[in-house]
Amino acid sequence: MRLGLSVAAVAPSITAVWAASTLISESPPTVREFVWVEGLDLSVRFRTDSLALLMVLLVAGIGALVFVYAVGYFAADASGGVRFPASLLAFSTSMLGLVLADSVWTLFIFWELTSITSFLLVGHKDVDATVRTAARRALLITGGGGLILLAGLMVLANEAGTSTLTDLVPVAGRAATVAGVLILIAAATKSAQVPFHVWLPGAMAAPTPVSAYLHSATMVKAGVLLIAVTGPAFVDIAAWKWLGVTFGIASMIWGAVGALRHHDAKLILAWGTVSQLGLLVTLFSFGSAKAIFAGMSILFAHALFKAALFLVVGEIDIRTGTRNINELGGLWRTMPIAFVVALLSALSMAGAPPLLGFMAKEAAIEAMLGLAGGEQVVGLIAVVGGSVLTVAYTVRFLIAVFGVGPAVPVAERRMFMTAPAALLGGAGVLGYIAVDPINTMVSKAAVELNAKADVYELIRWPGLKTAFIISIGILAAGSALGAALARRTSTVPEPLGANGADRLIDGVVEVAPSITARVQHGSLPVYLATLSAAAVLAAVPFLAGVSVDHLVWWDQPIQAVIAAAIVASAIAGAFVGSRLGAALTLGAVGIGMSALFIVHGAPDLALTQLLVETIIVVGFVLGLGHLGRRFPETAGSWRATRIVVAIAGGLAVTIALVASGAAPSGRAPIEALTEGAVERGGGNNVVNVILTDIRALDTLGEVVVLAAVAVGILALARVREQEAIS
Amino acid sequence: MIASRSPIVRLGIRAATPVAIVVGTYLLFAGHNNPGGGFAAGLVFGAVVTLRTVAGMQRPTHATGLISAGVMIVCLVAAAPLIWGNTILDQEIVSTTLPVLGKVKTGSALPFDIGVTVIVVGLIVALLDGLSATDLDGSAGAQRGGSR
Numbered sequence: 001m002r003l004g005l006s007v008a009a010v011a012p013s014i015t016a017v018w019a020a021s022t023l024i025s026e027s028p029p030t031v032r033e034f035v036w037v038e039g040l041d042l043s044v045r046f047r048t049d050s051l052a053l054l055m056v057l058l059v060a061g062i063g064a065l066v067f068v069y070a071v072g073y074f075a076a077d078a079s080g081g082v083r084f085p086a087s088l089l090a091f092s093t094s095m096l097g098l099v100l101a102d103s104v105w106t107l108f109i110f111w112e113l114t115s116i117t118s119f120l121l122v123g124h125k126d127v128d129a130t131v132r133t134a135a136r137r138a139l140l141i142t143g144g145g146g147l148i149l150l151a152g153l154m155v156l157a158n159e160a161g162t163s164t165l166t167d168l169v170p171v172a173g174r175a176a177t178v179a180g181v182l183i184l185i186a187a188a189t190k191s192a193q194v195p196f197h198v199w200l201p202g203a204m205a206a207p208t209p210v211s212a213y214l215h216s217a218t219m220v221k222a223g224v225l226l227i228a229v230t231g232p233a234f235v236d237i238a239a240w241k242w243l244g245v246t247f248g249i250a251s252m253i254w255g256a257v258g259a260l261r262h263h264d265a266k267l268i269l270a271w272g273t274v275s276q277l278g279l280l281v282t283l284f285s286f287g288s289a290k291a292i293f294a295g296m297s298i299l300f301a302h303a304l305f306k307a308a309l310f311l312v313v314g315e316i317d318i319r320t321g322t323r324n325i326n327e328l329g330g331l332w333r334t335m336p337i338a339f340v341v342a343l344l345s346a347l348s349m350a351g352a353p354p355l356l357g358f359m360a361k362e363a364a365i366e367a368m369l370g371l372a373g374g375e376q377v378v379g380l381i382a383v384v385g386g387s388v389l390t391v392a393y394t395v396r397f398l399i400a401v402f403g404v405g406p407a408v409p410v411a412e413r414r415m416f417m418t419a420p421a422a423l424l425g426g427a428g429v430l431g432y433i434a435v436d437p438i439n440t441m442v443s444k445a446a447v448e449l450n451a452k453a454d455v456y457e458l459i460r461w462p463g464l465k466t467a468f469i470i471s472i473g474i475l476a477a478g479s480a481l482g483a484a485l486a487r488r489t490s491t492v493p494e495p496l497g498a499n500g501a502d503r504l505i506d507g508v509v510e511v512a513p514s515i516t517a518r519v520q521h522g523s524l525p526v527y528l529a530t531l532s533a534a535a536v537l538a539a540v541p542f543l544a545g546v547s548v549d550h551l552v553w554w555d556q557p558i559q560a561v562i563a564a565a566i567v568a569s570a571i572a573g574a575f576v577g578s579r580l581g582a583a584l585t586l587g588a589v590g591i592g593m594s595a596l597f598i599v600h601g602a603p604d605l606a607l608t609q610l611l612v613e614t615i616i617v618v619g620f621v622l623g624l625g626h627l628g629r630r631f632p633e634t635a636g637s638w639r640a641t642r643i644v645v646a647i648a649g650g651l652a653v654t655i656a657l658v659a660s661g662a663a664p665s666g667r668a669p670i671e672a673l674t675e676g677a678v679e680r681g682g683g684n685n686v687v688n689v690i691l692t693d694i695r696a697l698d699t700l701g702e703v704v705v706l707a708a709v710a711v712g713i714l715a716l717a718r719v720r721e722q723e724a725i726s
Numbered sequence: 727m728i729a730s731r732s733p734i735v736r737l738g739i740r741a742a743t744p745v746a747i748v749v750g751t752y753l754l755f756a757g758h759n760n761p762g763g764g765f766a767a768g769l770v771f772g773a774v775v776t777l778r779t780v781a782g783m784q785r786p787t788h789a790t791g792l793i794s795a796g797v798m799i800v801c802l803v804a805a806a807p808l809i810w811g812n813t814i815l816d817q818e819i820v821s822t823t824l825p826v827l828g829k830v831k832t833g834s835a836l837p838f839d840i841g842v843t844v845i846v847v848g849l850i851v852a853l854l855d856g857l858s859a860t861d862l863d864g865s866a867g868a869q870r871g872g873s874r
Contacts, residue, residue, distance in 0.1 A: 036814055603761040607753075611769035615850065618776040623857055680817065683758035683835070691763060692835035696815040699838075700804050703845050707793045710852045714790055717856055 002071050004085035009067035012092055015060035023053050023441060031102065041163050044109075047102035049166070050444035054296075055099035055225065057441075058303045062217045063092045065420035069311055070209040072416025073318060084124060088210070091117035095218050099225065104153040104163045107226070111149060111190070114219050115142040121214060122206040134202035137501050141199045145189025149226075152182030160233055166448075168233040176233075180240040183230055184247065184285075191223025191277045194250040198497035201258070201270045208314025211266065216273050216306040221299060224280045228295065228449055231287050244285025249382040251278030256389030260396065260485055261493050265313045265323045268397050269306065272349070272390065276302050279386055283364060286379060289452035290370045294363035296446045297458060300438070301360040301428070305345040308424035312342045315421065316401065319411040325397070329405020337418050339402050341425035348428040350394040351387060352475055356431035356438070359458040361387065365467040384474060391478020392485065399486040435460055525642070532649035539652035542659035550662050559599055566592035574646075578630050583620035587613050604687040730782030739777045746774045754843055755836070764839030768846025775847065779854045789855055792848030799841030803834055 029049040036042040048056075067088070074084075094113035101107040116139070123135030156179040157163040159171040171179070187193070192200035203215050214220070227244060234240040255275030259268045276298070283295035315338055316331065317323045332339040344355065351361030368379040431438050439457045446453035462468045554560045566589055573585035590613030597606035634642070670686075677689035691699050730736070750770035757763030778785040786792065807816035819833040 034808055034811070038813070604763065604766075607761050607766050608769065611766055611773065615769060615773050615776055618773065618780060619853070619857065622776070622780050622854070683833075685757060685759050685761065685763070688757045688763040688839075689835070691765070692758075692838050693815075693817045693833075696804070696817075696835075696838065699842065700800055700815065703800055703842055704797055706849060707797045707845055710793055710849050711790055713856065714852050 001074055001081060001084060002076060004082045005067050005071045005074070005088075008085040008089045009064050009071075011089060012060040012063035012067065015096065016057060016064055019053050019056040019060060022048065023050070023057065024437075033103075041157075042105055043103055043163075044106050045103035045164065046097075046100040046106070047166060048100065049448050050441070051229075051296075051446075051448040052100050052102075054300065054441055054445045055221075056096060058300065059092065059095045059099060059218050062213060062303060062307050062424070063088075063095075065423060066209045066213040066307070066311075069212070069314070069417055069420040070207070072414040072418075073207065073209055073314055084121075084207075087117055087120045087124075088213070091121060091214060091219070095222075098222055102165050104157050104165060107165065108146070108150055108153055111222060111226075112143070112146045114214075114222060115139060115146055115190075118142065118203070118214050118219055121210040122203045124207055124210070125205070128205070131205040133502060134199075134205040136505065137498065138199040138203045140505060141189050141196055141501065145186040145196070148182050148189070149186030152179050152186060155179035156183065156230065156233060165229050168230065170236050171233050172236045177237055177239050180234045180237050181243060183226065183234075184240065184243050187223035187226045187281070188247045189223070190226070191220050191281060192251070192274050193223070193247040193278060193281055194254045194274070195497060197251060197255065197274045198495065198501050200274055201262075201267055201495065202498050204264075204266050204270050208266070208310060208317065211270070212307045212310030212314065215270065216310050217303040220273065220277055221280075221303070224277060224284060224295075224299065227281060227284045228292070231284060231292075232449060235287060241285055241287065245282055245378070245382075248278045248280070248282030248285055249378075249386075251275065252282060252382060252386035253278075253389065256386055256393060258493075259393035260389065263325050263492055265316065265325055265328070265397065265401055266310070268325070268393060269309055269313060272393060273306060275386060275390060276306065276349075279364065279383065282379070282382060283367065286367070286371065286375065287450070288367065288371060289446070289450045290363075290367040290456055292450045293443065293446040293453045293456040294360065294367040296442045297360035297363050298357075300442055301348060301356045301431070304424050304427045304431070305348040305357055308341055308345040308421050308428075309349070311417065311421035311424065312338045312345070315414070315417045318414070318417070320408050322408075325400035328401045328408055329403065330407035331410070332402040334407045334410045335402075335413075337413070337422060341421050342402065343398065344425045344428055346394045346398050350391040350475065350478065351471060354429070354432045354460070356428045358471070359432065359435065359460065362462060362467050362471060363456065363458060365470050369466060384470060387474045388478045388481065391475055392482035395479050395482025396486045399483065403486075432460065529641075529645050532645045532652070535652040536648050539655045542656045545659035545662055546655060547662045548658070551658070556599060559596065562592050562595045562599065566596075579624050579627060580621070580629070582631070583617055583624065586620075587617040590616070602687075604685065730780075732781075736781050736783065739781050739783065743774055743778070746770055750774075750843075754839060757839060758833070758835060764842030765846060767839070768843040768850075771843065771847045772850035775850055776854060785854075786847070786851055787855070789848050789852035792844055792851060796841045796843070796845030796848055799844060800838060803838045803841060806834070 029047055029052075031045065031047045033046075034044040036044060046052075067085070070084075070088070091114060094110050094117055097110035098107060098114060101110055119135050119139035122138050123132055125131045126135075155175055156168075156171070159173070159176045159179060160168050162168065185196075189196040200215060200220065204211055206215070231240075252275050255271050255273070255278055258271035259275060262268050262271060280295055280299055280302070283291045283298065313323060316328065316335065319335065320328065320331075322328060348355035348357030351358050364383055365380075368376065368383050370376075371379050435458055443454055443457060446456075554563075569585045569588035569592060573582050573589065576582050576585060590609060594606040594609040594613070597603075597609060673686055673690065673694065676694060677683055677686045680693065683689040683693075750767045753762035753770060754764060754767035755762075757766065775785045804815045807818070808814060815838075817833050817835060819831065821829070821831040823829050
């Protein structure tokens with residue numbers, strides 16, 4: 001596994017260097033488009049603007065560090081082979097696709113890919129039942145969000161008249177509101193906003209490199225990014241702003257409260273992530289130029305400090321064997337490097353100077369002060385309240401893990417784990433010292449979303465302004481609260497929402513068999529009766545169109561002979577007593593049909609029909625080996641029912657055929673198809689050219705569906721076989 | 727099964743197998759200009775497989791492998807044009823002169839058809855596996871080598 005991780009680290013490293021150099025060279029954005037279906041406006045479209053490149057830098061840069069970290073995290077003999085590195089790299093690629101996407105469809109595809117790869121990574125330790133449950137919960141919530149996203153994006157693309165994200169124009173009206181609400185809900189599922197946040201703490205069952213990478217730095221930002229890039233389309237919709245702000249504020253407060261209640265260091269960070277994501281969602285939902293600038297700053301800073309904190313917690317977990325803060329303590333002496341990294345990152349998270357997080361938090365408070373009226377009051381109270389709680393859980397985390405108490409014995413340091421964490425932690429300080437390049441990056445990214453954002457910048461030391469005074473107040477109040485709660489041991493809260501989600505899933509699984517048993521009862525006669533009844537119902541609308549004027553007895557007399565043979569075989573099939581005889585008469589009917597096709601000049605159809613009949617007859621012979629030679633005797637009402645069903649089905653099909661033959665609409669497309677076949681398809685057999693060229697996409701879809709169904713049935717049959725054996 | 731005890735049936739199927747494979751291959755290649763094609767070819771191969779199953783003779787068994795291979799081929803052929811900047815499933819026609827066969831014209835429809843053929847064979851194998859695995863009268867277990 002270590003070799004795989006080292007090899008996999010190369011790709012994100014190169015990508016990160018590319019993103020950084022492109023950002024520095026300030027080259028104009030490039031757009032690459034691969035048209036898929038022209039008429040449907042379906043294309044794969046990527047765009048490298050400042051926002052996308054900033055995200056690429058985060059995704060690939062942190063990705064590279066996480067791969068290196070994972071080399072240290074996993075023991076040399078860790079199982080999992082290449083699956084873990086491959087899944088992690090697949091996630092990294094999906095995330096890059098997501099941030100570079102410039103078409104709503106491209107965005108959706110990569111969005112779903114990140115959900116799937118996240119499922120695989122959360123469920124890495126798949127022998128553990130709780131891990132499987134957590135992975136399933138995460139997949140169902142984010143996957144459900146994906147479906148909602150698809151609906152929202154379709155409405156949005158329709159309303160805005162374009163599927164290109166950067167071309168979105170402000171939309172208004174009821175449909176646009178629906179699109180906005182759907183997109184917000186989708187973003188809330190992905191970015192773990194209350195009440196959809198329940199999957200995120202569970203996802204902490206994943207190995208720490210995954211938690212640091214997916215569930216703090218990158219994937220959970222996808223929802224925030226979605227709100228950011230679709231926001232310009234919804235500026236005129238009040239529901240968008242207020243629903244987003246509600247999601248954000250609820251998550252900001254509830255997440256921070258959760259972080260104060262838990263004892264698992266990793267869970268504290270996870271709940272903290274919910275809270276921070278809430279802050280981001282709030283900022284981007286307000287959507288003012290200043291809020292967007294502040295949001296971009298916090299997004300950038302959060303990716304650095306939260307990833308670093310997760311990496312440190314993973315190191316503590318590996319070296320002490322526990323993440324419970326009641327069992328930890330005094331680590332500042334035994335793990336000095338980890339302590340310094342955690343201190344810097346945690347203070348950056350709390351928004352204390354002189355760190356990157358401080359400047360970003362200042363910008364957020366400034367942005368709230370810049371709002372007007374009720375928005376200002378609500379926004380300011382929420383951000384201040386959330387920040388106080390953030391400082392509180394940060395202080396509690398630091399004191400409980402590193403501060404008081406006897407030093408816990410620790411194992412030897414692993415450089416591969418320490419170095420990436422130190423780099424990320426150091427970046428927070430570096431960002432404060434060398435603020436100019438970060439200012440440029442963040443400001444340019446914000447300008448992509450709102451052109452008015454270029455006047456704002458991060459300020460190292462603002463002096464005694466309102467925002468700064470508020471910051472100091474937050475730090476003081478939060479520290480006091482955190483210190484007071486640091487050693488208070490409370491009972492760990494029940495994960496109500498998570499349990500609820502699991503019970504919902506289990507309930508569906510429990511109800512499903514009884515419904516299936518009713519719909520799919522397995523009685524062939526009832527299935528056949530149902531089919532015939534449906535055919536009769538479907539034939540009713542055709543009744544009006546039935547006419548016999550266009551019917552001729554035959555085009556060529558030979559058709560009459562063949563038809564007579566078919567009818568004779570069919571009648572024989574109804575009366576024959578042996579099963580094999582019935583199979584053979586059915587075969588005769590089929591062969592008669594192919595003879596009719598030949599007379600009509602459709603050799604391809606005839607060939608296919610003949611071959612299918614052959615296989616079906618041989619298959620019958622194979623299956624009949626298991627059954628008696630003769631049909632069981634039927635009598636009385638049951639026999640009458642069968643006759644009625646058969647006649648009704650036959651009548652329905654006849655009516656539909658006669659009626660549809662009476663009203664041909666338009667000219668047959670045979671000429672266009674024939675010409676196209678020779679010119680573009682390069683073949684003289686029109687049927688085959690239709691299948692492999694003109695309508696090749698249909699063929700592709702059909703065979704893929706068939707294959708999927710077959711594989712599914714095989715898997716089910718295998719399960720049954722195993723159950724039978726055991 | 728009775729058929730497996732009949733030397734006439736067994737010999738007949740043994741003799742027919744290579745002929746049917748030649749016919750199937752012909753249909754596959756001829757399909758673009760004459761009656762035939764990937765589906766028909768797959769059915770011919772499938773018929774061989776079915777007959778051999780009836781007679782209890784050796785036959786392909788890895789349905790999942792065949793199906794996945796076929797889907798892989800079809801999807802790769804479908805996606806390949808994207809690499810050259812063309813649309814998905816764009817037809818590429820090649821014309822070349824080969825020894826013995828003379829001038830040959832073919833296109834990317836051929837590998838696409840091959841994929842379809844493989845999937846059809848895989849589906850038939852899956853069907854046969856299902857039929858022989860289903861314990862309809864208790865004799866199926868014995869037929870599968872008496873594993874119980």
